Amino acid sequence: MVQDQLRAFVHRYPIVRFATRQIRVHLPRRFGGLDPSRVPPWNRRFCLDLPRPADDRRRVGPDTLTLQLPGDLTVPRRLAASGLSRHEPGSLASFMAILDHTRPGAVLDIGAGVGVYSMLAAARSRCPVFAFEPTPELASAARSVSASADLGFSVVDLALSNHNGTGHLRRALHNDMCNRLVRTARLGFAHITVRTATLSRWNETAATYPTVVKIDTAGTEPDVVAGGLEVLRRYRPWVMTKVRPDRGVEERLMALLDPLEYRWFPISGAPPYEARTEISGRASPAWERMWMLAPEEPSSGFWDSVTVWREALKKCRSGPA
Structure with a gap:
């Protein structure tokens, strides 16, 4: 002990x-x-290629970013080693395709970490982007990413859950991507107290029109959905959520989402992905485990966009700054 x-x-x-x-x-x-x-070094400074489809005529955002981030964080280490080409390529491609095909509105990156999804949304769209991250050092790193090339997405120091007030965030000892809210009365150095809110309460205050919601909160995704049911019913955003097996996450998500009549797609293999009648954390690859929840049947053009973005991501490398 x-x-x-x-x-x-x-x-x-x-x-x-x-x-x-x-x-x-x-x-x-x-x-x-x-x-x-x-x-690991105290800081990592590197250049990161950003994806751009070959036929992109909008020319929105930069082609590269120069980032300086804490050296011992997990995602900066991976990005510095292999760029975006090997960082959840299927999930990132689907996310970018959603941005291409959904109506204008806000992008909510819940459990943003250092802000990879927020970075791409801000760089390749004109949508307002909000990155929710309660871990102090990760939120600070996300602000550094936001300041790069004046991307300007908003970092919100808040843990979205199924209640308003405060909660206990447990820091994972070996992977900062696995920090999560826990229910415990015993606090130690592995826990910090953070502000919590439901998505519905936050959105009522912020007055946004969410059209894309990405959720990756290390096992508390059902709590986020439960706290945002009003938002999902009213705005019908596209949702991407991480689903980890063996924590009861699948059953809780299905119970919450079934009345909303979303279509459930595991991001696995080559597009078009196959719609499923059950959500399972083992249906998608272990390195992604992301599901796309579509409020409508994706068109053939949508799946073409996923393929185009996957090809663009394959070219994204990193190098010394």
Whole structure:
């Protein structure tokens, strides 16, 4: 227990984590020493290619971004290594196709992390974009991404859930993409208190017209949907949600969404994706596990757009700034 609390304390504060690693590189392996070549830098600075279809005539947004983000965050490490070409390519292509084919309105990126989806929406559309991220260091990184090339999407320090007030966010020790709200009375260094709100309450205050909603909250996606049912009924946005298996997520999502008459598509394989009558976290690849919830039957032109964006994403690399 003490060891876990100590590890959580070190993980909670980036400067402590960085200093601890700098000390450990000088220790022998038998005393917990680290290989210096595998210790992340304090910051990563790199250029990132953004996708653009070959027949794009709008020329909206930049072709590349120069990013400087904390070195030990998961997504910046992956982007610096392989760019967008290997970062959830099926999900990103479907997201961009939705932006091409839906009516004008706001894009809500719930569980944004450093803001990859928000970045692409802001770079390739003129929609207002809102990135919801309660983890302080991830929200700070998302603001840095927003400032790059004046993308200007809004970062909201808020955890969307099924209640208004506050909640306990548990930091995952080995992957910051897995931070999630938990119900617990025992707090430690692995937990922080964050503001929470329902999507319906937030939207009532913000007065947006949501047309695209992406949800990735590490297992609490049904809570987000439950808190946003009024928004889904009223505005009928396209929804993309991560579905992880074995947490009861599938059953809860189906119970909430079935009355809304959405069409459910696992993002798996080559488009067009096959509509399903059940939502299963194992129906899509483990590295994506994203489902597209369509308020209407996607057209053939929509599936063509998914293919075009997938081809554009294959060309997106990264390099030193």
